[in-house]
Amino acid sequence: MSDTPILDVQGLRKSYGKLEVLKGVDLAVRERELVFIIGPSGSGKSTLLRCCNRLEESNGGAVIFDGTDITAKSTNINAVRQKIGMVFQSFNLYPHMSAEGNVALALRKVLKRPKAEALERARAALDRVGLSDKAENYPNQLSGGQQQRVAIARALALEPKMVLFDEPTSALDPELVGSVLEVMRDLRTAGMTMLVVSHEMRFAREAADRVVFMDEGHIVEEGPPEQVFGDPQMPRTRDFVSRIDH
Amino acid sequence: MNADITQWDRFLASFFDLAVMQKYLPDIVDGFLLTCHLAILIVISGLVLGLILAVIRAYEFWLTSWLIVVFADVMRALPPLVFILLLYFGLPGVGLNLSGYAATYVTLTLVLAAFSEEIFRAGILATPKGQWEAARSTGLGFGQSLAYVIMPQAIRMTVPPLTNRTIAIAKNTALGTVVGVGEILNQATTGQSFSGNASPLVLGALAYLILFIPVVVFGRWVETRFAWRRT
Ligand SMILES: Nc1ncnc2c1ncn2[C@@H]1O[C@H](COP(=O)(O)OP(=O)(O)O)[C@@H](O)[C@H]1O
Ligand SMILES: [Mg+2]
Numbered sequence: 001m002s003d004t005p006i007l008d009v010q011g012l013r014k015s016y017g018k019l020e021v022l023k024g025v026d027l028a029v030r031e032r033e034l035v036f037i038i039g040p041s042g043s044g045k046s047t048l049l050r051c052c053n054r055l056e057e058s059n060g061g062a063v064i065f066d067g068t069d070i071t072a073k074s075t076n077i078n079a080v081r082q083k084i085g086m087v088f089q090s091f092n093l094y095p096h097m098s099a100e101g102n103v104a105l106a107l108r109k110v111l112k113r114p115k116a117e118a119l120e121r122a123r124a125a126l127d128r129v130g131l132s133d134k135a136e137n138y139p140n141q142l143s144g145g146q147q148q149r150v151a152i153a154r155a156l157a158l159e160p161k162m163v164l165f166d167e168p169t170s171a172l173d174p175e176l177v178g179s180v181l182e183v184m185r186d187l188r189t190a191g192m193t194m195l196v197v198s199h200e201m202r203f204a205r206e207a208a209d210r211v212v213f214m215d216e217g218h219i220v221e222e223g224p225p226e227q228v229f230g231d232p233q234m235p236r237t238r239d240f241v242s243r244i245d246h
Numbered sequence: 247m248n249a250d251i252t253q254w255d256r257f258l259a260s261f262f263d264l265a266v267m268q269k270y271l272p273d274i275v276d277g278f279l280l281t282c283h284l285a286i287l288i289v290i291s292g293l294v295l296g297l298i299l300a301v302i303r304a305y306e307f308w309l310t311s312w313l314i315v316v317f318a319d320v321m322r323a324l325p326p327l328v329f330i331l332l333l334y335f336g337l338p339g340v341g342l343n344l345s346g347y348a349a350t351y352v353t354l355t356l357v358l359a360a361f362s363e364e365i366f367r368a369g370i371l372a373t374p375k376g377q378w379e380a381a382r383s384t385g386l387g388f389g390q391s392l393a394y395v396i397m398p399q400a401i402r403m404t405v406p407p408l409t410n411r412t413i414a415i416a417k418n419t420a421l422g423t424v425v426g427v428g429e430i431l432n433q434a435t436t437g438q439s440f441s442g443n444a445s446p447l448v449l450g451a452l453a454y455l456i457l458f459i460p461v462v463v464f465g466r467w468v469e470t471r472f473a474w475r476r477t
Contacts, residue, residue: 092377096402105395
């Protein structure tokens with residue numbers, strides 16, 4: 001694990017109209033680190049994640065990714081986004097494309113790979129998430145767990161330096177959660193840098209290097225999982241953890 | 247009984263006089279062919295223009311958006327016949343002579359463009375925001391996301407309303423008769439006034455049915471074909 005962070009969020013602020021959602025957030029993620037973000041609904045977790053690849057424009061502070069301030073107007077954000085994968089709660093697969101079509105699209109149109117090479121890389125990515133036999137299926141022919149793994153393959157195919165996960169298992173039936181967590185576990189083993197918003201506590205305890213607790217637009221506490229879950233220092237963290245950690 | 251038979255004969259004579267029909271059939275066929283290619287031209291250029299306007303509007307530059315909204319509202323509010331007459335009788339006053347055919351073509355193309363722009367736009371707006379986010383998060387640009395991810399879904403959603411609107415506007419080619427376009431209705435009314443008999447009008451009605459029933463059936467098929475389940 002290197003010491004210079006690959007992602008460095010500095011004093012990040014974000015408001016929707018009068019509502020201040022991020023009130024000066026500092027967060028550094030080092031290469032190969034898996035950082036978990038937990039916190040009550042509405043505390044700004046998704047907003048923070050979405051500011052990290054500028055799906056939301058921030059109102060103050062900086063987001064330095066791999067040495068570039070991505071909040072700067074001059075930054076070519078499309079180039080940065082190739083290097084930051086994102087996985088959404090609701091999968092957001094393209095319903096008019098097959099699994100391999102979903103994965104290959106950006107390979108063809110962003111990386112400008114020829115069709116044959118893009119499809120080959122798409123199948124390799126699908127193989128990595130255990131779905132090589134579903135390459136030609138359309139999203140509505142796949143289970144939720146399979147759809148989410150296709151979405152992960154879509155992010156991985158671009159060979160990102162980091163992947164953002166926004167509640168990747170929240171929309172899944174309980175029996176399908178395991179297959180998605182298994183893929184994330186493999187990614188962790190392969191050394192992928194990951195920033196994960198999730199309430200899968202068992203997975204966090206087993207796989208996270210660090211857990212960050214957010215509340216009302218602030219990072220209230222962060223530390224190794226055993227500390228944040230086992231011996232939280234702040235009353236709000238204690239309160240939150242006691243309500244979910246069962 | 248006798249009187250009934252006479253009435254029936256009179257009915258047949260005035261609506262289904264075979265000699266009259268035979269005489270005016272070639273004219274009606276001419277009208278049929280003209281209506282066909284006028285309608286096809288209108289449908290193609292109207293839908294293409296509507297799609298282009300919807301795409302331009304998706305970029306949300308205030309000036310272009312404002313112009314498109316004004317255009318769409320005016321063309322949807324104005325009765326097409328009024329616009330045809332304005333072009334046909336009004337433009338010569340500024341030195342532009344438009345044929346009746348051109349006035350009808352331009353009017354109906356613009357009307358279809360206005361309606362289809364609104365329909366395509368509704369389809370773009372109805373496509374879930376998450377589709378944009380997924381596309382943009384992989385590094386696709388705005389235009390690429392629109393072209394490869396959003397429009398294919400938006401167009402699929404808009405096929406049924408678009409089909410209905412397209413049929414309705416294609417039928418308005420009959421308005422061309424007012425400015426002397428030799429389409430079906432024009433040929434039929436001309437035949438009717440020369441012969442003093444309604445049979446050419448019946449032929450004209452048949453010609454419309456032959457032209458548009460397949461289109462309506464096709465529209466119904468398209469509607470079921472594209473009513474595909476979202477995930
Ligand atoms: N596009 C938006 N417009 C207005 N308010 C928003 C928008 N997105 C999120 N919010 C508000 O910002 C706050 C934080 O939202 P979010 O980051 O989604 O929280 P979390 O992911 O922690 O549940 C919430 O109060 C939410 O209602
Ligand atoms: Mg959220």
